[in-house]
Amino acid sequence: MSGIVYLVGAGPGDPGLLTRRAAELIARADLVALDALVSPEIAALVTCERVYVGKRSSAHTLPQDEINQLLIAEARKGKRIVRLKGGDPFVFGRGGEEAEELARAGVAFEIVPGISSAIAAPAYAGIPVTHREYATSVTLVTGHESDESTGVDWDALAKLNGTIVFLMGFANLPLIASKLPRDRHVAVISKGTTKEQRTVTGTLADIEQRVTDAKLETPALIVVGDVVKLHDVINWFETKPLFGKRIVVTRARDQASELKRLLEEAGAQVVQFPTIEIVPPPSWESLDRVIEQLAQYQRVIFTSTNGVKFFFERLAHKRKDARALANCTIAAVGESTANDLRTHGIVADLVPEKFISTALLPLLESDQHGIRTAVIRAAEGRDDLIEELRKRGGSVDLAVAYETRAAEGALEGSFDIVTFTSASTVDNFFAKVTNVNGALLASIGPVTSEAIVRHGQRPDIEAPSASIEALRDAIVEHERRQGR
Numbered sequence: 001m002s003g004i005v006y007l008v009g010a011g012p013g014d015p016g017l018l019t020r021r022a023a024e025l026i027a028r029a030d031l032v033a034l035d036a037l038v039s040p041e042i043a044a045l046v047t048c049e050r051v052y053v054g055k056r057s058s059a060h061t062l063p064q065d066e067i068n069q070l071l072i073a074e075a076r077k078g079k080r081i082v083r084l085k086g087g088d089p090f091v092f093g094r095g096g097e098e099a100e101e102l103a104r105a106g107v108a109f110e111i112v113p114g115i116s117s118a119i120a121a122p123a124y125a126g127i128p129v130t131h132r133e134y135a136t137s138v139t140l141v142t143g144h145e146s147d148e149s150t151g152v153d154w155d156a157l158a159k160l161n162g163t164i165v166f167l168m169g170f171a172n173l174p175l176i177a178s179k180l181p182r183d184r185h186v187a188v189i190s191k192g193t194t195k196e197q198r199t200v201t202g203t204l205a206d207i208e209q210r211v212t213d214a215k216l217e218t219p220a221l222i223v224v225g226d227v228v229k230l231h232d233v234i235n236w237f238e239t240k241p242l243f244g245k246r247i248v249v250t251r252a253r254d255q256a257s258e259l260k261r262l263l264e265e266a267g268a269q270v271v272q273f274p275t276i277e278i279v280p281p282p283s284w285e286s287l288d289r290v291i292e293q294l295a296q297y298q299r300v301i302f303t304s305t306n307g308v309k310f311f312f313e314r315l316a317h318k319r320k321d322a323r324a325l326a327n328c329t330i331a332a333v334g335e336s337t338a339n340d341l342r343t344h345g346i347v348a349d350l351v352p353e354k355f356i357s358t359a360l361l362p363l364l365e366s367d368q369h370g371i372r373t374a375v376i377r378a379a380e381g382r383d384d385l386i387e388e389l390r391k392r393g394g395s396v397d398l399a400v401a402y403e404t405r406a407a408e409g410a411l412e413g414s415f416d417i418v419t420f421t422s423a424s425t426v427d428n429f430f431a432k433v434t435n436v437n438g439a440l441l442a443s444i445g446p447v448t449s450e451a452i453v454r455h456g457q458r459p460d461i462e463a464p465s466a467s468i469e470a471l472r473d474a475i476v477e478h479e480r481r482q483g484r
């Protein structure tokens with residue numbers, strides 16, 4: 001089989017802007033050659049062999065002709081190679097040169113366009129590159145021309161009424177400003193479409209100072225033209241409620257994704273720091289005993305989503321299903337627990353408002369004589385509920401469905417908010433992190449908040465009901481009140 005090289009655009013940074021074709025090719029590649037502009041989230045999709053050929057990852061760079069030689073040599077071995085480039089491969093991406101070389105060498109290749117930062121970064125800054133009232137053309141220019149003898153026709157550009165987008169021009173902003181009419185509107189967009197995007201606007205007369213004051217970083221592009229005026233009106237991305245906030249998610253990795261998504265949709269940059277791992281219990285004995293005798297229980301209490309997950313896995317393992325619960329009333333602690341039960345076809349009969357197992361007690365009979373209850377929960381859960389039910393004369397069996405364990409790993413970098421979704425995430429977080437440096441602590445409910453207090457801290461935010469949506473809303477509301 002002969003090899004092939006795909007010159008693929010990875011988009012401008014936001015991993016959601018990778019095309020389906022690109023994702024499919026990355027998944028099926030034998031080798032991926034990445035350049036420095038490709039975002040870490042997209043680089044993380046690469047599971048096969050990878051090579052960094054980025055211009056900016058100085059230690060491991062390859063000159064362009066060596067990149068070409070590498071692509072050709074590897075393709076000749078029969079490999080499917082993805083050459084992944086920031087933005088679009090043909091927009092200042094040297095994709096043209098690489099394709100010419102491949103054609104000359106007789107190596108098969110395909111071009112997969114990507115979303116170019118030239119258009120997407122302005123879009124995320126609320127700047128349409130064309131607009132019927134402001135610009136009927138858009139010109140993409142390399143700003144790399146420090147040597148005036150090369151290429152760019154500044155006089156022609158100065159006469160253009162449309163939008164001009166300069167790529168690779170950040171270091172040459174003074175030169176660009178000096179070549180065009182000083183009163184032109186201009187925006188500099190740094191790290192466009194990423195959670196670190198920042199936009200500075202002004203005129204060519206004052207933009208240098210503004211950019212210096214704002215300490216903008218590369219990659220950045222420059223947009224010149226009247227369309228920049230729309231930034232104030234359309235600016236939708238940098239104004240998201242949690243934009244610019246780094247928020248730590250301490251949940252176990254396999255449970256973190258939904259909270260991560262909710263926070264990201266609100267604009268936050270999420271730092272995953274799983275403090276705990278959810279693992280099967282040391283023994284299935286107590287859960288198996290309950291499952292075998294389900295018909296003899298009047299009530300089953302699920303105290304967490306993990307309990308639901310492991311219970312139904314074990315039930316299926318025993319070749320049983322939800323019908324085994326037919327004669328029991330079901331209580332769920334927390335809305336998420338009730339939601340997960342629903343995915344198994346069970347509508348819980350009792351759901352307390354607070355995410356705390358003892359909140360169930362007022363909902364349960366004060367005389368428990370003759371009532372047999374099974375409590376499905378973690379090995380290290382609290383016993384208050386069980387004790388109280390026994391005190392009321394009930395017979396209660398504990399079914400241990402899983403165990404939480406401290407996870408490995410350290411927390412790097414700064415952060416603004418830490419989210420806690422259970423007491424065990426709190427305990428394991430503070431076992432590793434002693435100083436939160438003024439970050440806000442956000443708790444999913446009273447038990448989690450108590451755990452925070454036990455560590456000598458105070459929760460700044462507490463969700464009014466026990467769901468990650470309520471936690472997200474509480475954080476958004478808190479930030480809104482702070483007036484950001």
Ligand code: SAH
Binds near residue numbers: 121
């Ligand atoms: N092929 C790429 C451009 C490569 S040239 C594309 O289509 O986007 C590199 C230049 O692109 C940088 O110097 C910068 O001006 C611009 N650039 C790339 N990614 C950017 C981003 N996320 N935000 C702002 N500018 C970016």
